Amino acid sequence: MSSIHFDDLLQARQRIAGLVRQTPLEHSPSLSRLAGVPVWLKLESQQATGSFKLRGASNAVAQLDAERKRLGVVTASTGNHGRALAFAASQQGVKAIVCLSELVPQNKVRAIRELGAEVVISGRSQDDAQLEALRISREQGAAFIPPFDHPHVIAGQGSLGLEILEQCPDVCEVLVPLSGGGLFAGVALAIKASSPAIRTHGISMQRGAAMHASLQAGEPVEVEELSTLADSLGGGIGLENRYTFALTRELCDQLHLLDEASIARGIRHAYREERLVVEGAAAVGIAALLDGLIEPRGPVVVVVSGRNIDIDQHLRVLNGADA
Numbered sequence: 001m002s003s004i005h006f007d008d009l010l011q012a013r014q015r016i017a018g019l020v021r022q023t024p025l026e027h028s029p030s031l032s033r034l035a036g037v038p039v040w041l042k043l044e045s046q047q048a049t050g051s052f053k054l055r056g057a058s059n060a061v062a063q064l065d066a067e068r069k070r071l072g073v074v075t076a077s078t079g080n081h082g083r084a085l086a087f088a089a090s091q092q093g094v095k096a097i098v099c100l101s102e103l104v105p106q107n108k109v110r111a112i113r114e115l116g117a118e119v120v121i122s123g124r125s126q127d128d129a130q131l132e133a134l135r136i137s138r139e140q141g142a143a144f145i146p147p148f149d150h151p152h153v154i155a156g157q158g159s160l161g162l163e164i165l166e167q168c169p170d171v172c173e174v175l176v177p178l179s180g181g182g183l184f185a186g187v188a189l190a191i192k193a194s195s196p197a198i199r200t201h202g203i204s205m206q207r208g209a210a211m212h213a214s215l216q217a218g219e220p221v222e223v224e225e226l227s228t229l230a231d232s233l234g235g236g237i238g239l240e241n242r243y244t245f246a247l248t249r250e251l252c253d254q255l256h257l258l259d260e261a262s263i264a265r266g267i268r269h270a271y272r273e274e275r276l277v278v279e280g281a282a283a284v285g286i287a288a289l290l291d292g293l294i295e296p297r298g299p300v301v302v303v304v305s306g307r308n309i310d311i312d313q314h315l316r317v318l319n320g321a322d323a
């Protein structure tokens with residue numbers, strides 16, 4: 001049923017090979033002891049711009065023709081996609097405009113400006129920022145590159161799934177942070193095409209899990225956007241969702257929801273045991289293992305999706321705060 005094929009993932013991987021890093025897969029002794037099986041961390045926190053989103057953004061920009069490149073790109077983003085698109089665009093000599101809601105943390109806004117993009121702040125939700133980006137796209141002809149619901153973005157994220165299969169051929173369980181579902185869809189397309197028996201887990205926070213609510217309802221629905229430690233997982237999936245809702249429904253074996261205390265534990269574990277600075281969204285896989293939510297049948301790969309946490313917030317969480 002899907003309009004994105006394994007071949008698209010292979011081509012995306014080649015297209016962006018010189019633009020993104022192949023990130024390391026690191027063994028976690030402490031999580032392996034806990035889970036009773038080998039646990040590996042796929043460190044997209046070490047991707048350029050600090051998250052996996054560079055993969056999808058780079059692929060989307062690279063697929064524009066010369067005329068569209070000349071008109072530039074525009075997007076709305078909770079931060080990491082905007083940062084990735086700003087970097088991908090400047091790497092490829094293209095102008096970028098990034099629309100953000102007021103809820104996006106200051107460190108992310110600053111980082112996007114420093115990457116050379118123009119930042120437009122609009123409204124109090126991801127949906128408001130998205131409307132602004134669409135308006136700019138209509139009026140200036142810039143290509144709108146959404147954070148997740150786009151075949152080129154999904155195919156780019158899928159390159160991460162291909163790396164997992166090569167780095168850990170005997171993987172049994174793949175744990176993926178889940179928000180709009182671009183990361184999940186791309187990774188799961190790669191995994192399931194290789195072996196349907198590998199189990200895919202989507203992991204979200206309890207506070208404002210739009211994909212979970214939509215899967216329950218059987219169609220994309222809106223949820224109230226709430227502040228959460230996993231701020232990169234905030235925002236809706238879009239009522240007009242075209243790709244990621246159907247792909248997630250088709251390819252997700254288990255979906256898990258975490259409370260804030262659990263996400264905080266994941267961040268603390270990453271720092272103390274793995275020596276990693278990770279943001280809340282990236283800590284959910286570790287947190288799900290710590291909570292005993294996964295019953296692994298064999299080797300586990302945890303996608304650690306990004307590191308862009310506000311440093312003061314990181315210190316507060318390390319000192320015991322949940323939010």
Ligand SMILES: *Cc1c(COP(=O)(O)O)cnc(C)c1O
Pocket residue numbers: 051053080081147148177178179180181182183184232233279281282305306307
């Ligand atoms: C965007 C993002 C996610 C979620 O990706 P989706 O494609 O929206 O599901 C997870 N972690 C981090 C760090 C992100 O930036």
